[in-house]
Amino acid sequence: MDNFLEEYSNWLDESEEHLSNQAIATFINLKRLFSDKEKQFIEDHLNSCSQCKSKYEQIAAEDKEMDKLANEEKPVTERIGQGKIFTLPKVVRYAAAAVILITMFFAVYYLFIKKDEVLITEKDKPEMIIDTSKNLAEHDSTGKPQIVEPEKKRQEKPEEKIQPESFTANDVLENFINRNIRSETKINILQPGIGDTVSLPITFKWNRQTDAGYNELIIVNNKNKSLYQVEISGEEITIDKKLSEGLYYWKILVKNKLEAVGKFYILQ
Amino acid sequence: MNPDEMLNIYFKPGTKGYRILYFYFTRYRELFMKTNHHQLDEFINQIFLNVSGIRFSEEIKNLEAYIIGTIKIQCRVQLDLAIKMKNRKQKENENIEKDNEDKSVLDNLPGKEPNPHSKLESTEVFSLINIFKLSLKESERDLFNSLIEDVPRKEIAEKKNQNLNTVDTQIRRLRIKFFSFLKEKGYTFKMFSKYDIN
Numbered sequence: 043m044d045n046f047l048e049e050y051s052n053w054l055d056e057s058e059e060h061l062s063n064q065a066i067a068t069f070i071n072l073k074r075l076f077s078d079k080e081k082q083f084i085e086d087h088l089n090s091c092s093q094c095k096s097k098y099e100q101i102a103a104e105d106k107e108m109d110k111l112a113n114e115e116k117p118v119t120e121r122i123g124q125g126k127i128f129t130l131p132k133v134v135r136y137a138a139a140a141v142i143l144i145t146m147f148f149a150v151y152y153l154f155i156k157k158d159e160v161l162i163t164e165k166d167k168p169e170m171i172i173d174t175s176k177n178l179a180e181h182d183s184t185g186k187p188q189i190v191e192p193e194k195k196r197q198e199k200p201e202e203k204i205q206p207e208s209f210t211a212n213d214v215l216e217n218f219i220n221r222n223i224r225s226e227t228k229i230n231i232l233q234p235g236i237g238d239t240v241s242l243p244i245t246f247k248w249n250r251q252t253d254a255g256y257n258e259l260i261i262v263n264n265k266n267k268s269l270y271q272v273e274i275s276g277e278e279i280t281i282d283k284k285l286s287e288g289l290y291y292w293k294i295l296v297k298n299k300l301e302a303v304g305k306f307y308i309l310q
Numbered sequence: 311m312n313p314d315e316m317l318n319i320y321f322k323p324g325t326k327g328y329r330i331l332y333f334y335f336t337r338y339r340e341l342f343m344k345t346n347h348h349q350l351d352e353f354i355n356q357i358f359l360n361v362s363g364i365r366f367s368e369e370i371k372n373l374e375a376y377i378i379g380t381i382k383i384q385c386r387v388q389l390d391l392a393i394k395m396k397n398r399k400q401k402e403n404e405n406i407e408k409d410n411e412d413k414s415v416l417d418n419l420p421g422k423e424p425n426p427h428s429k430l431e432s433t434e435v436f437s438l439i440n441i442f443k444l445s446l447k448e449s450e451r452d453l454f455n456s457l458i459e460d461v462p463r464k465e466i467a468e469k470k471n472q473n474l475n476t477v478d479t480q481i482r483r484l485r486i487k488f489f490s491f492l493k494e495k496g497y498t499f500k501m502f503s504k505y506d507i508n
Contacts, residue, residue: 047457050439053432054458062433063386063393068440071379075443077455080436104337105382111333112326112378 054083061087061094066101208288209307212264215291218303229294229302239307243282248294248302250277258295263288286310311373313362320377321358327381331357334385338392345395346388357384363494365445376444383437390434442491450487453480 061069061084069076069084076084088095219236233247234240246259259279261270270283274294285308294302311319320327335342335353347353361380370376439458443451456466467477 048460050432050435051458051460053435057432059432062390062431062437064383064390064437065433067383067386068437071382072376072440072443075440075451077458079459080440101386108330108333108382112329114329 051079054079057083057087060091061097063097063101066094066098067105069098070102070105208264208286210264211289212266212291215262215264215266215303215305218293218300219291219305229296231294231302231304234304234306236304237307239309241308242285243280244306245278245280246292246304247278250296256297258298260293260295261285262291262293264290266291311366311377313358316362316377317358320361320381321354326374326378328354330378330381331385338389341392341396342388345392345399347392353388356388357381360384360387360495364441367445367447369447370444380441380444383441387434387437438492438495438497442488445487445491446484450480450484453477454484457481457484 065084073081088098229248229250231248233245257274259272259274260268261281261283262268269285269290270281272279272281287308287310289305289307291303291305293300293304319325321331322328331354332350335347335350342348342353347356361377361384364380366373366376443454446454453466453470456469461469463474463477463481467474470477
């Protein structure tokens with residue numbers, strides 16, 4: 043071996059051979075292991091030979107490119123050490139995947155459900171209606187009808203306390219109303235309209251075609267019991283009499299003759 | 311590191327070593343396919359055999375850097391071989407044209423591998439020696455480098471504060487190690503006939 047290395051050493055001193063690709067690659071990658079003589083040999087040659095210098099530059103650039111490419115992803119050795127999840131048993135991995143999928147499903151469901159949509163339960167069903175014709179204001183921007191509470195329920199929520207008898211129509215007086223409307227008597231009822239719900243004080247308005255002299259306005263309940271009576275001269279009067287909830291009729295008498303009948307509701 | 315471990319960590323798809331080999335083969339695909347490696351797998355297998363044959367010293371701290379470095383060197387070893395084969399084929403083709411047609415067709419077929427008895431070029435020996443150093447302990451490497459530097463044995467012994475006989479024994483062991491390395495790598499003495507190896 044001594045002779046072999048001696049020969050090799052002489053070659054390093056004297057050689058003018060061009061450097062092979064592997065010799066240059068060895069110089070780039072294993073420089074730390076080199077003897078001073080070997081380092082000197084390569085460096086001297088690269089300084090004196092432009093052909094080998096350019097080859098060296100090409101190989102060095104190629105090495106950099108390879109390193110960049112190789113480091114784009116972490117090598118398997120590092121992944122195995124860090125990503126402990128990949129070493130878990132299959133069953134655990136599948137279970138984890140299933141949990142993730144279910145969580146994602148619910149997340150998507152709650153993210154995309156309409157916020158103003160109301161969930162209708164069986165219990166709620168009879169009390170809710172979808173008003174597609176009248177409640178235009180209740181339509182959303184896309185024109186889709188929204189679920190609304192019925193108007194009656196919205197306005198008459200305290201109805202639970204109302205006595206049903208006080209709202210029962212009086213057939214006799216109802217006949218008068220109908221006759222009044224149909225026959226166009228001398229006195230026409232203007233306000234409140236037939237069946238309007240009013241609140242106190244109540245303003246009554248009417249008009250008359252002829253001056254009929256002494257007139258009287260009487261407010262009666264649905265049992266035709268007189269509750270208020272006042273003499274009227276013009277075509278309007280405001281009355282602030284306390285009335286409980288119920289159906290009321292108002293009559294206009296001309297010379298003690300019933301000429302017009304109207305009705306209204308009082309709700310608290 | 312045993313060869314199986316090395317295969318899994320540096321030569322399986324997705325590993326750093328594999329990406330380097332894939333890049334290199336793709337870059338010189340045309341040359342490799344016409345000469346010594348028709349497929350990527352063949353190329354990777356050859357380099358794996360070359361690298362896994364090196365008994366990396368346990369004293370090496372950054373083993374990965376040296377393995378990757380060796381893979382890169384082996385890529386260039388294959389490139390040099392491919393260039394050699396290409397040149398030889400061209401020469402053979404020129405000779406075929408000159409030769410008379412009586413020559414057997416079999417004689418003109420190019421060998422797939424370079425002639426195992428062809429003499430090593432000195433720059434190949436340069437790479438080989440430095441790859442051998444990867445299997446040496448630091449003290450052995452220093453001794454080996456001293457021999458390359460032509461440092462007299464006596465001087466080495468003084469520097470190491472050892473007697474001459476000890477240094478001679480170490481040199482003898484190094485010699486055995488070096489020859490067995492060459493043998494494992496498949497080199498024959500004929501290939502080193504230029505050097506007095508005995």
